[in-house]
Amino acid sequence: MTFWKDTPLIDMTQEQWEQLCDGCGKCCLNKIIDDETEQLYYTNVACHLLNHQSCRCEKYPQRFEFVPQCTAITVDNIASLTWLPDSCSYKRLYEGRGLASWHPLITGSKDAMHKAGMSVRKKVKNEKKVKWLEDHIVLWPLVDKD
Numbered sequence: 001m002t003f004w005k006d007t008p009l010i011d012m013t014q015e016q017w018e019q020l021c022d023g024c025g026k027c028c029l030n031k032i033i034d035d036e037t038e039q040l041y042y043t044n045v046a047c048h049l050l051n052h053q054s055c056r057c058e059k060y061p062q063r064f065e066f067v068p069q070c071t072a073i074t075v076d077n078i079a080s081l082t083w084l085p086d087s088c089s090y091k092r093l094y095e096g097r098g099l100a101s102w103h104p105l106i107t108g109s110k111d112a113m114h115k116a117g118m119s120v121r122k123k124v125k126n127e128k129k130v131k132w133l134e135d136h137i138v139l140w141p142l143v144d145k146d
């Protein structure tokens, strides 16, 4: 039942790995990296395939056909994906922090995550409607809550 506590990431099945994703949608936000300082900034501008209500990808199985730069998170590349938000469940488990109390695997639904403000619901804009990413830098994606 609590495979996320007992099973090392490397031993998880594909189904278990997919279940780890809380579906927050934060990884689908556009980010900016300052050329000089290499500082990463999150924006509230989402990939055009992200559903702003469900926080899920509208074309998940075929997403790479539509968005070639979309990144699949795997046990092999998780260490290098430093841009993932601290609340990302893959990052939390990789860093040994466990899943947050609001995670859907623990609560049984995404309601607690939305209520805790840990998803992108009602906070984002479609990238096709935004001209300058620099005008949309936000701090809330950086917040994590246990």
Ligand code: SF4
Pocket (backbone or CB within 6 Å): 027, 028, 047, 048, 049, 050, 051, 056, 057, 058, 059, 060, 063, 064, 067, 070, 071
């Ligand atoms: S293609 Fe889908 S999974 Fe990839 S960034 Fe866009 S919304 Fe997210």
Ligand code: SF4
Pocket (backbone or CB within 6 Å): 020, 021, 022, 023, 024, 025, 026, 027, 028, 073, 084, 085, 087, 088, 089, 090
């Ligand atoms: S940030 Fe992590 S947990 Fe949240 S949707 Fe993206 S991959 Fe899933």
